[in-house]
Amino acid sequence: MSDILTPDLCVIGAGSAGLTIASSAAGLGASVVLIEKGEMGGDCLNVGCVPSKALIAAAKRAHAVRCAGAFGVKAGEMTVDFAAVMAHVHGVVATIAPTDSEARYTALGVRVVRDAARFVDTRTVEAGALRIRARRTVIATGSRPAIPPVPGLAAVPYLTNETVFGLTALPERLLVLGAGPIGLELGQAFRRLGSEVTIVDSGPPLAREDPEIVAHTLGALKREGVTLHARVTVVAAKRVADGVALVIDEGAGPREIAGTHLLIATGRKPALADLGLEAAGVRHTPAGLKVSRSLRTSNRRVYAAGDAAGGPNFTHVAGHQGGLVVRAALFGLPTAFDATPIPRVTFTDPEIATVGLDEDAARAAHKTIGVWRWPFHENDRARAEGRVAGHLKVITDGRGRVVGASLAGEQAGELIHLWAAAVQKKWALTEIASLTLPYPTLGEISRRAAILHVADRLTNPWVGRIIRFVRKLP
Numbered sequence: 001m002s003d004i005l006t007p008d009l010c011v012i013g014a015g016s017a018g019l020t021i022a023s024s025a026a027g028l029g030a031s032v033v034l035i036e037k038g039e040m041g042g043d044c045l046n047v048g049c050v051p052s053k054a055l056i057a058a059a060k061r062a063h064a065v066r067c068a069g070a071f072g073v074k075a076g077e078m079t080v081d082f083a084a085v086m087a088h089v090h091g092v093v094a095t096i097a098p099t100d101s102e103a104r105y106t107a108l109g110v111r112v113v114r115d116a117a118r119f120v121d122t123r124t125v126e127a128g129a130l131r132i133r134a135r136r137t138v139i140a141t142g143s144r145p146a147i148p149p150v151p152g153l154a155a156v157p158y159l160t161n162e163t164v165f166g167l168t169a170l171p172e173r174l175l176v177l178g179a180g181p182i183g184l185e186l187g188q189a190f191r192r193l194g195s196e197v198t199i200v201d202s203g204p205p206l207a208r209e210d211p212e213i214v215a216h217t218l219g220a221l222k223r224e225g226v227t228l229h230a231r232v233t234v235v236a237a238k239r240v241a242d243g244v245a246l247v248i249d250e251g252a253g254p255r256e257i258a259g260t261h262l263l264i265a266t267g268r269k270p271a272l273a274d275l276g277l278e279a280a281g282v283r284h285t286p287a288g289l290k291v292s293r294s295l296r297t298s299n300r301r302v303y304a305a306g307d308a309a310g311g312p313n314f315t316h317v318a319g320h321q322g323g324l325v326v327r328a329a330l331f332g333l334p335t336a337f338d339a340t341p342i343p344r345v346t347f348t349d350p351e352i353a354t355v356g357l358d359e360d361a362a363r364a365a366h367k368t369i370g371v372w373r374w375p376f377h378e379n380d381r382a383r384a385e386g387r388v389a390g391h392l393k394v395i396t397d398g399r400g401r402v403v404g405a406s407l408a409g410e411q412a413g414e415l416i417h418l419w420a421a422a423v424q425k426k427w428a429l430t431e432i433a434s435l436t437l438p439y440p441t442l443g444e445i446s447r448r449a450a451i452l453h454v455a456d457r458l459t460n461p462w463v464g465r466i467i468r469f470v471r472k473l474p
């Protein structure tokens, strides 16, 4: 007979969501069982954010060496040692791994079970020889690459984020299917490391972002030699002598583009297979789980968080949702997940960062809006660094409160922090205009955009009247 555990909380999946939930719940004194069938740390640590950003960091160094001549620095002929690049990537993963490890979570008081979990009834989860009958269970099983139904694709070798970081040799000619964050981040990184890169998408690149912002990154990719075919029909995939070919149609009939390797980056699907959701009474569709705003499933004892809950698929969203689930599951407190004020960053060069409403959504939500832009080429630090591509775009409501911001440019992922605070705390743009910020920094871009709004207000006829009145005073 199997052992039965009866904790307060059973968490399935030790990725960003599951780890946040397990550590916070254990820290609050709850008894927690955390079940993981693969690597502790999930996608982000092992095959997602961490290795991709480490690869991007190596590629950035290669690019900096190539561009050094513009600063009067001659570096000689540059070579990339791909094995050493991958050693750096795996080294970064290894340095972070102890934070997410079984040993650390056990020390925090969490019972870690290394096995596949599945529901056997509405309350009980089975993992190997164990049965866990918890007060509340959380599905934090993440997502897997969604493989599109392109004819012939199943018969050709392809990479996904789950295998690309295992490459031991630099792909000579890399085809990337999908121009979302994964396709563009990895496509640019491989190009900088020396691959020929062609990216293909059936829609627009980075469709969720503002096209005027995305344009800066697309310009950089083109200048660096990445070929992009957007809004094309992908007819088929097939094997060719030295690799793989995609048959695409851009309106003039089908034609073949070939590569030595193919990377599929066409989105994600929640990882829900073999979880016994029927036995659990957890309703779901092929698109994912049905969850309420408080992240509760159709079974009142079962919650979901992170990619498994349907996204948006970001580590900080998984962590944020984890916090909400702990509040709801342990304390019965009301919670509601709202994706709008959560920022996101695409780590291309230039980076793209966004928070809140875009211009169209703001127009739909507010009677009047303000749109304020400031370009990087007007910033002294950006000029000194030779990093002048990009601009900031800020959206305000009729009362001058910040409802959204988006930018492409150097360190956009850092610069968005101020705007995330402004959106989340409902600051007026005048508050940012009134800040005194250090010179010369990229962050001054934020204040310059905000000052435009103040200047606009100063053209108000009332301001002239006040000045004329004050003039008359002794």
Ligand SMILES: Cc1cc2nc3c(=O)[nH]c(=O)nc-3n(C[C@H](O)[C@H](O)[C@H](O)COP(=O)(O)OP(=O)(O)OC[C@H]3O[C@@H](n4cnc5c(N)ncnc54)[C@H](O)[C@@H]3O)c2cc1C
Pocket (backbone or CB within 6 Å): 012, 013, 014, 015, 016, 017, 018, 035, 036, 037, 038, 039, 040, 041, 042, 043, 044, 045, 047, 048, 049, 050, 052, 053, 115, 116, 117, 118, 140, 141, 142, 143, 161, 182, 271, 274, 275, 305, 306, 307, 308, 312, 313, 314, 315, 316, 317, 318, 347
């Ligand atoms: C290439 C790439 C780059 C990314 N870059 C970024 C980035 O820069 N910034 C960002 O915010 N986000 C990024 N993301 C997204 C981020 O990785 C995910 O949003 C995040 O990992 C989701 O966390 P999670 O806990 O929901 O799922 P996961 O991290 O996927 O964890 C789920 C865990 O559940 C386990 N599991 C599944 N089923 C079972 C089962 N039946 N029993 C036991 N265990 C199970 C899995 O093995 C896995 O370890 C990136 C993703 C990819 C693919």
Ligand SMILES: NC(=O)c1ccc[n+]([C@@H]2O[C@H](COP(=O)([O-])OP(=O)(O)OC[C@H]3O[C@@H](n4cnc5c(N)ncnc54)[C@H](O)[C@@H]3O)[C@@H](O)[C@H]2O)c1
Pocket (backbone or CB within 6 Å): 148, 149, 150, 177, 178, 179, 180, 181, 182, 183, 185, 200, 201, 202, 203, 204, 205, 206, 207, 234, 265, 266, 267, 268, 312, 313, 314, 344, 345, 346, 347
């Ligand atoms: N910097 C980050 O935070 C970061 C980085 C990487 C991934 N992620 C997360 O992971 C998620 C998945 O990333 P992604 O880039 O795989 O997905 P995505 O959904 O963002 O983009 C997929 C792209 O593939 C295209 N596509 C889909 N089917 C296609 C087909 N049959 N033929 C051609 N093109 C097709 C879509 O039009 C889309 O542009 C992201 O949405 C994001 O949430 C985040």
